[in-house]
Amino acid sequence: xxxxxxxxxxxxxxxxxxxxxxxxxxxxxxxxxxxxxxxxxxxxxxxxxxxxxxxxxxxxxxxxxxxxxxxxxxxxxxxxxxxxxxxxxxxxxxxxxxxxxxxxxxxxxxxxxxxxxxxxxxxxxxxxxxxxxxxxxxxxxxxxxxxxxxxxxxxxxxxxxxxxxxxxxxxxxxxxxxxxxxxxxxxxxxxxxxxxxxx
Numbered sequence: 001x002x003x004x005x006x007x008x009x010x011x012x013x014x015x016x017x018x019x020x021x022x023x024x025x026x027x028x029x030x031x032x033x034x035x036x037x038x039x040x041x042x043x044x045x046x047x048x049x050x051x052x053x054x055x056x057x058x059x060x061x062x063x064x065x066x067x068x069x070x071x072x073x074x075x076x077x078x079x080x081x082x083x084x085x086x087x088x089x090x091x092x093x094x095x096x097x098x099x100x101x102x103x104x105x106x107x108x109x110x111x112x113x114x115x116x117x118x119x120x121x122x123x124x125x126x127x128x129x130x131x132x133x134x135x136x137x138x139x140x141x142x143x144x145x146x147x148x149x150x151x152x153x154x155x156x157x158x159x160x161x162x163x164x165x166x167x168x169x170x171x172x173x174x175x176x177x178x179x180x181x182x183x184x185x186x187x188x189x190x191x192x193x194x195x196x197x198x199x
Contacts, residue, residue: 001025001026001027001038001040002024002025002026002038002040002041002042002197003026003027003034003038003040003041003042003068004019004026004027004028004029004042004044005029005030005041005042005043005044005061005068006028006029006030007030007052007055007056007059007061008052008056009045009046009047009051009055009056009080010043010044010081011044011046011078011079011181011183012028013028014181014184015044015078015183017183018182018183018189018190018193019183019193019197021190022190022193022194022197024193024194024197026042030061032060032061032064035061035064035068036064036067038068038073039073039074040073040074040075040076040196040197040199041065041068041069041073041074041075041076042075042076042077042081042196043065043068043069043076043077043078043081043084043085043177044077044078044079044080044081045077045078045079045080045081045083045084046079046080046145047080048092049080049084049088049089049091049095049097049105049148050089050091050095051092052080052084053084053096053097053098054095065098066098066100069085069098069100070175071172071173071174072174073174074174074175074176074196075174075175076132076177076178076196077176077178078177078178078181078182078183079145079146079178079179079180080146081177082150082169082170082178083097083105083148083150084097084098085097085098085100085101085175085177086098086099086100086101086103086104086105086153087099087102088105089105089148090104090105090106090148091107091148100175101153101155101172102152102153102154103150103151103152103153103154103155103167103170104150104151104152105148105149105150105151106151107148108146108147108149108162108163108164108166109163109164110163111164112163114162114163116147117145117146117147118144118145118146118149118162118166119144120143120144121141121144122141122142122160122161122162122168122180123139123140123141123160124140124141124142124159124160124168124180125139125158125160126138126157126158127156127157127158127159128156128157128158128171131171131176131195131199132157132169132176132178132192132195132196133157133169133171133192133195135191135195136188136191136192136195140188141186141188142160142168142178142180142181142182142185142188143181143184143185143186143189144160144162144168144179144180145181146179149162149164149167149168149179150166150168150170151165151166151167152167153170155170155171155172156169156170157170157171157176158178166179167179168180174199178192
């Protein structure tokens with residue numbers, strides 16, 4: 001069973017619908033025991049870094065999520081769920097993230113007439129072709145909606161370009177995360193979710 005963590009800041013139903021479509025059993029939950037005993041955990045997220053962490057703490061889920069992302073079982077962060085795995089973000093100075101990985105979350109610069117937020121389809125260059133990216137073609141297109149991006153992570157699994165190099169996925173052992181939305185990314189996204197569910 002895949003636990004989709006409900007901490008008050010996630011795009012939950014679209015993730016669940018995608019998992020239903022591929023035949024993966026899942027439940028949307030904020031119950032600690034359900035999350036702890038789930039075989040897999042997904043941390044989705046929309047909104048701001050600071051508000052999301054505050055909401056997670058208000059529901060008493062911070063330590064539960066940290067434990068789920070300790071490498072003992074498959075864990076997937078999506079969009080803001082990727083950013084929350086890091087220590088802090090320029091979006092919310094002073095707010096502390098989960099600190100699972102090291103890297104910097106920065107504001108996307110307004111360059112070359114590109115609009116922020118970055119919204120739409122971008123090709124993704126794989127720097128790891130295993131784990132959640134097994135069988136996915138390099139330069140496949142995925143759907144993005146974000147104003148902040150990851151840089152400087154040593155767990156990089158994929159990159160894209162939007163006026164600046166964006167580390168759009170990380171992966172270390174059983175723990176992975178994507179800046180893009182696999183649940184909104186057609187066949188490539190569904191394959192990524194299948195890979196995750198089948199670990």
